[in-house]
Amino acid sequence: MNEIDDELLQQAHYWMRLTRALDDRGTFLHKQSKIVGGYFSQIGHEALSVAAALSLGPKDIIAPMHRDLGAYLVRGLTPRRILAQWLGRETGVTRGRDANLHGMGDLSLGIIGFISHLPASTGVIAGVAHGIKLKGEPRVAMCFFGDGSASQGLAHEAMNWASVFKLPMVIICENNQYAYSTPLSRQMAIEHIAQRAAGYNMPGVIVDGNDFAAVYHVTKEAVERARSGGGPTFIECKTMRMRGHAIHDNMAYVPKELLAEWEARDPIARIESELRARGLLDDAKLAALLARIEAELDEAQAFAESSPYPDPATVTDGVYA
Amino acid sequence: MTWDQGLHKATTVLAGEQGTRELTYLEAIRAALRYEMQRDRRVLVMGEDIGVYGGAFKVTQGLIEEFGEDRVIDTPMTELAMIYAAIGMSFEGFLPVVEMQFADFISTGFDAIVQFAATNHFRWRQPVPITIRAPGGGGLRAGPFHSQSNEAWFVHTPGLKVVAPATPADAYGLLLSAIRDPNPVIYYETKYLYRSLKGMVPEGEALVPIGQAAVRRSGEELSIIAYGAMVQEALSAANELERAGHSIEVLDLRTLKPIDEAAILATARKTGKVLIVHEANRTCGVGAEVAAIIAEQAFEYLDGPITRLAAPDTPVPYSPPLEDAYRPNAAKILAAARELLAY
Ligand SMILES: Cc1ncc(C[n+]2csc(CCOP(=O)(O)OP(=O)(O)O)c2C)c(N)n1
Ligand SMILES: [Mg+2]
Numbered sequence: 001m002n003e004i005d006d007e008l009l010q011q012a013h014y015w016m017r018l019t020r021a022l023d024d025r026g027t028f029l030h031k032q033s034k035i036v037g038g039y040f041s042q043i044g045h046e047a048l049s050v051a052a053a054l055s056l057g058p059k060d061i062i063a064p065m066h067r068d069l070g071a072y073l074v075r076g077l078t079p080r081r082i083l084a085q086w087l088g089r090e091t092g093v094t095r096g097r098d099a100n101l102h103g104m105g106d107l108s109l110g111i112i113g114f115i116s117h118l119p120a121s122t123g124v125i126a127g128v129a130h131g132i133k134l135k136g137e138p139r140v141a142m143c144f145f146g147d148g149s150a151s152q153g154l155a156h157e158a159m160n161w162a163s164v165f166k167l168p169m170v171i172i173c174e175n176n177q178y179a180y181s182t183p184l185s186r187q188m189a190i191e192h193i194a195q196r197a198a199g200y201n202m203p204g205v206i207v208d209g210n211d212f213a214a215v216y217h218v219t220k221e222a223v224e225r226a227r228s229g230g231g232p233t234f235i236e237c238k239t240m241r242m243r244g245h246a247i248h249d250n251m252a253y254v255p256k257e258l259l260a261e262w263e264a265r266d267p268i269a270r271i272e273s274e275l276r277a278r279g280l281l282d283d284a285k286l287a288a289l290l291a292r293i294e295a296e297l298d299e300a301q302a303f304a305e306s307s308p309y310p311d312p313a314t315v316t317d318g319v320y321a
Numbered sequence: 322m323t324w325d326q327g328l329h330k331a332t333t334v335l336a337g338e339q340g341t342r343e344l345t346y347l348e349a350i351r352a353a354l355r356y357e358m359q360r361d362r363r364v365l366v367m368g369e370d371i372g373v374y375g376g377a378f379k380v381t382q383g384l385i386e387e388f389g390e391d392r393v394i395d396t397p398m399t400e401l402a403m404i405y406a407a408i409g410m411s412f413e414g415f416l417p418v419v420e421m422q423f424a425d426f427i428s429t430g431f432d433a434i435v436q437f438a439a440t441n442h443f444r445w446r447q448p449v450p451i452t453i454r455a456p457g458g459g460g461l462r463a464g465p466f467h468s469q470s471n472e473a474w475f476v477h478t479p480g481l482k483v484v485a486p487a488t489p490a491d492a493y494g495l496l497l498s499a500i501r502d503p504n505p506v507i508y509y510e511t512k513y514l515y516r517s518l519k520g521m522v523p524e525g526e527a528l529v530p531i532g533q534a535a536v537r538r539s540g541e542e543l544s545i546i547a548y549g550a551m552v553q554e555a556l557s558a559a560n561e562l563e564r565a566g567h568s569i570e571v572l573d574l575r576t577l578k579p580i581d582e583a584a585i586l587a588t589a590r591k592t593g594k595v596l597i598v599h600e601a602n603r604t605c606g607v608g609a610e611v612a613a614i615i616a617e618q619a620f621e622y623l624d625g626p627i628t629r630l631a632a633p634d635t636p637v638p639y640s641p642p643l644e645d646a647y648r649p650n651a652a653k654i655l656a657a658a659r660e661l662l663a664y
Contacts (some may be wrong), residue, residue, distance in 0.1 A: 096640025099464030
């Protein structure tokens with residue numbers, strides 16, 4: 001972890017802790033029936049989503065998915081706007097139109113909102129990267145998709161496109177062992193999704209997705225390669241979805257040992273042990289950080305809960321530009 | 322028994338099928354799948370998370386234990402390959418029933434349906450006897466991509482049949498018919514009714530023919546024509562109006578393609594006032610077709626404007642007040658019916 005300076009490590013720690021706390025807050029609000037419909041937890045994905053987002057520059061574009069809460073936060077979507085989105089309020093990112101993390105786009109922050117149909121954003125990000133290349137700008141476009149989404153034709157079509165046009169694009173593949181209830185063995189006949197990159201003549205990198213420093217290292221390298229004209233990179237982050245597919249799913253189909261194995265590799269525990277080793281964290285500092293985050297989320301929740309619902313009379317607003 | 326023997330053996334009508342039972346809408350779908358799989362080895366089901374997990378809504382729960390993983394196939398996450406594979410399996414003699422996790426995701430398999438399956442018999446006279454189950458509709462706070470009623474995409478496409486059961490008995494009987502039909506059938510099941518609607522469902526060969534609407538309630542003054550989740554809403558509006566002294570007919574379309582023109586014209590001619598209700602967006606929805614049929618063939622019987630009550634032309638919004646404003650319901654039907662009655 002030596003190449004990551006203390007400041008970056010502490011920053012990442014804050015984002016990862018904020019991500020988890022906001023995620024827990026969402027689960028809690030769903031249990032209270034304040035969030036209606038579904039709820040997707042991302043527990044386990046904190047290191048990879050935060051690291052990938054931190055490896056980008058301010059003018060780069062990112063297309064995160066339903067488990068990349070950390071990436072949205074790092075890019076500047078505030079807990080206020082996210083909580084208001086979850087609560088279906090007018091002040092939410094989609095003004096009550098879309099649910100969960102879906103559709104949380106804001107180009108002023110370089111974020112593209114996704115649709116449920118996975119991995120649609122991968123195709124879109126290829127287009128963004130293509131546009132960047134046509135304009136000759138030193139910018140990069142990054143997308144995310146999961147092990148299940150990798151089975152969709154579009155994942156392959158977009159990888160091929162990116163490679164044919166040698167686009168400034170980075171693909172983060174979140175291999176969290178499951179797509180809903182479907183295990184990897186039913187999704188693919190290869191061991192590593194990154195093996196597919198060779199078929200498109202782009203570098204395919206495998207990384208421990210629960211290790212912040214490792215993910216940061218490879219994404220940073222891929223981002224720099226893309227920025228300097230070296231074309232796209234495919235990065236497979238090995239991780240684990242630590243909750244059910246969505247809140248209704250008790251994931252009885254996941255072997256307990258597998259969960260225990262990944263529990264021991266918890267991304268937050270790992271970054272915290274590194275911080276402690278560097279003398280940057282102790283119990284008191286951690287308690288203070290967590291208290292600060294809870295206060296931030298309390299304030300954001302109060303904002304969201306006091307925000308109005310959208311006016312039903314506006315239901316057709318915004319269909320056209 | 323080898324596959325080959327199974328495939329060429331005449332299918333059997335199972336014994337002990339008399340009687341009825343009370344089932345939820347969801348259980349009726351499962352009962353139909355089981356019945357068809359028991360009586361015909363050619364029938365198999367495919368989809369994402371439908372086997373071990375029993376399906377996102379648990380419609381297929383227990384089927385993998387009963388029929389094994391060759392006939393209850395958990396697929397990789399790809400609607401396109403799934404539907405194309407179903408077409409191919411049908412050429413090998415199978416009768417695949419494909420589950421879309423949500424009707425919304427059917428768009429990812431669009432080519433396979435509207436280009437290949439729909440045109441096949443027209444082009445080279447090879448039937449494509451596949452069934453695609455599409456759990457559709459809103460009211461569940463599920464947002465724009467888990468709430469769609471996109472049936473009109475397929476009603477517009479020659480070569481497809483589209484059904485939309487509104488009761489447990491029809492959910493059962495139309496699925497039997499869909500599976501046995503030699504054409505590609507899109508079967509729109511209503512998530513909203515899965516567990517909220519119960520009804521008596523006959524056992525055994527209780528097929529509901531594709532192409533026949535049903536008069537759910539007979540009346541003289543006004544006809545409400547609906548399908549899917551809106552039939553229950555129409556019935557409760559009609560009951561309310563009856564208490565106010567009005568006589569309302571409710572026609573449940575049941576099949577959207579081929580649509581039952583005779584039943585539509587009969588009710589229009591009988592009451593002279595028609596309110597068409599659907600959950601799908603208004604423009605070029607099924608209601609537009611129904612209205613056109615009536616305008617063309619029953620114009621002289623009308624005592625008021627053919628009226629449509631549908632969702633506005635927007636995606637399905639998530640936030641409860643917006644979705645409530647978006648989705649038709651009994652109260653909105655009541656208001657529209659009153660206005661038409663007063664015309
Ligand atoms: C085209 C499409 N089909 C089906 C779904 C329903 N669905 C939502 S998430 C999901 C599993 C996704 O798995 P993966 O890509 O591995 O992402 P994860 O949820 O594991 O992070 C499925 C099947 C969908 N969103 N899109
Ligand atoms: Mg996954």
